[in-house]
Amino acid sequence: MLSAMNRETQHRKKDPTRLYRRLLEAAAMIAGRDGIAALSLNAVASEASVSKGGLLHHFPNKQALIFALFHRLLAIMEQAIVELMAADNTAYGRFTRAYLRYLSDPNLTDTHESRQLMVLSLAMPDEPVLRQCWRDWILNHLAQGDELDNSHIGTLVRYSADGIWLSELTEGRTMSVSHRRSLVNDLTKMTLPTFSI
Numbered sequence: 001m002l003s004a005m006n007r008e009t010q011h012r013k014k015d016p017t018r019l020y021r022r023l024l025e026a027a028a029m030i031a032g033r034d035g036i037a038a039l040s041l042n043a044v045a046s047e048a049s050v051s052k053g054g055l056l057h058h059f060p061n062k063q064a065l066i067f068a069l070f071h072r073l074l075a076i077m078e079q080a081i082v083e084l085m086a087a088d089n090t091a092y093g094r095f096t097r098a099y100l101r102y103l104s105d106p107n108l109t110d111t112h113e114s115r116q117l118m119v120l121s122l123a124m125p126d127e128p129v130l131r132q133c134w135r136d137w138i139l140n141h142l143a144q145g146d147e148l149d150n151s152h153i154g155t156l157v158r159y160s161a162d163g164i165w166l167s168e169l170t171e172g173r174t175m176s177v178s179h180r181r182s183l184v185n186d187l188t189k190m191t192l193p194t195f196s197i
Helices: 004-014 016-034 039-049 054-060 062-086 094-103 112-126 128-144 153-172 178-190
Strands: none
Touching: 004 094, 016 039, 016 054, 016 062, 016 112, 039 054, 039 062, 054 178, 062 094, 062 112, 094 153, 094 178, 112 128, 112 178, 153 178
């Protein structure tokens, strides 16, 4: 009769996709809780209750693990932004507006995904693969975007959205609800066809 541990090992061997997801969830937990510095292969293997060999089968090094985690979080963000774009009846500036709506959603700051994305974003200066991944994602959207998305106004709105999101994650909420709402409303107006400087 197989022990519980052997049954789990057998189950993992039969379902590598499940194990891959489990390892990424463990990595996400550590990154969100303890920061990128704590994201070692040993820590992830331990958090996921997997042998280091089992982890190395999916992620040969820490960089591969960080990249996979960032890619997973970017996919979550991509899905949300695509849904916001699909619900927007105004084509002009649609990507920039969706980007603003996603990052300025007051509920986003309280999610594990947002905290993990912040941790990985702050690691970008030291991780060229992450910078390239983010750059490719943005450039792909801009290539499909319109005049507003590719203008200095579109850039300003997206950078403002980044600032709102990052400041709330690092400093907490420093603006009143009404001030924040007015700021987001003004930024949204800048993305509409009727806006003029």
